[in-house]
Amino acid sequence: MKAVLPVSSTAGSIGDGAPVVLGEVSEPEPHDGELVLAVEAYSVNRGETFQLDGQLDRRWPGWRPGKDVAGTVIRAAADGTGPGAGARVVAHPPAYGWAERVAVPTAHVAELPDSIDAVTAAALPLAGITALRLLRAAGPVAGRRVLLTGASGGVGHYVTELAASCGAAVTAVSATAERGARLLELGAVELVTSVDEAQGPFDVALESVGGSSLPAALSRLAPGALLVWFGQASRVPVTLDFFDFFKGPLQARIAHFDYTSSDTTYAEDLAALVRLVSAGRLHPEIGTVRDWSRTGDVIAELRDRQVRGNAILTVG
Template sequence: MRAMLPDAGGSVLPGEAPEPEPADDEVLIAVEAYSVNRGETFQLDGRLDRRRPGWRPGKDVAGTVVRSAADGTGPAAGARVVAHPPASGWAERVAVPVHSVAALPDSIDAVTAAALPLAGITALRLLRAAGPVAGRRLLITGASGGVGHYVTELAASSGAAVTAVSSTPERGAQLLELGAAGIVTSPADARGPYDVVLESVGGASLPAALARLAPGGLLVWFGQASRTPVALDFFDFFDGPAQARIAHFDYTRADTTYAAELATLIRLVAGGRLHPEIGTVRDWSRTAEVIEDIRGRRVRGNAVLTVG
């Protein structure tokens, strides 16, 4: 079958891959659309040392089940689905455990669905890690990305007063429409204090955001998009928020089954309560081009490729 294969330059090339061989608890999906995430660009360029022999990228897919699971669980052949495989989704077909697949209603197309899994699951689990947000002040950095977009809309609709950090006011404009109480271009410009900070940029962003926590506040650290390591000075805490807490977050650590969250995301989209921001839709032959546009921050929201 045709698939996108990692190349030596940190990108992908079209090529041939073996047909998937589903396990008894896996369905075989004919992929109609997939999304490219920033984390996958890190894997491709070696920034995340998670590549295994035979590894191919692809964690967000939507399509049609062409073979149901041998153990009788999960959707039947012919069902439209959204799925979150561990890898290998940038291909004509992919095998996915039934615990990471959810049915799609006719009202949601494959392009919209493909923009949901990784960013949407991360947003749901981040907000669980943050605790109840109704009536609380929340600051999120890197808010123009897919995760930030979903967190802003979900938190605002739950009653949080969200301040979103976006690189430019233009990139943050849609976040105001989704319920953000304010937009700033740097955490240093945020007034605070905040009960919760969700930080994903790294570098100087984390210390600046940490200084804006309320006493006893929580900072959840879930990424380092700038690729710049964070430096913290312990003595700065004496002038900062008393009893501030920092929690590391990895959406895969607590649970590696995703069907429930995928079903929740689909329900929210179908009900008009969640609105994916799709910055570009292109044929999958242009995947390498999209990867470079994501690295150059030329895509706002999700980038979706259609397989045809």
């Protein structure tokens, strides 16, 4: 079968200077508790582009990208768990999803209703699960002021809509007003293009940019408030002078967040995201939809921050 591979593999190029190629691989052989699905659409995440660049040490021998997929089950799990053959599903495999077929643990799968197509579903897993778990880490947000940096990406759109629907007053930070315009429609009360423009104090800061963004967000916290650090999209390390705590908010806290740390299964969160979309309470922001032969082009656009929201590739 065909699959998208890192450039170290020998196959045909996908896009000029792309870090991926299209080639032939063996059919997936499911382990216990795994089903096989025919992939109809997948999402490209910025973290996967960093992995392809070698900037994140998350690979293993034979690694291929692909964590967000939607499609149809063609081989049910042998142990009887999970959806049966013919079921339409959204899934979050650990890798290998940029392919015609992929094996996925049934604990990482949720069924789809007819009202949700594969393109919409493929935008849900990593960004949606991250948003759900990030808000749980932040605690109750009803009536609280929330500062969200890096808000124009897929996670930011979900966090904004989910937090606003819970009664939070979200100040969203986006590199440009154009990239962040949709956030106001999703419920943000304010959109700024720099943390320096944000008027605190904030009860919660959700920080994903790194560099100078984190200390700037920290300085705008209310006494006893919480900053949750969940990414470093700028790829610039944070330099933090802890003596600033003496000048800043009393009893402020910093917590590191990793969406994989709270649970190693994703079925329940995927099912929750599917219910919210089906009920019209969550609206995935899909910035571009392309044929999977354009994967390299999409990766380049994500690196240049030309895509607002999720980037989806369709297979076949």
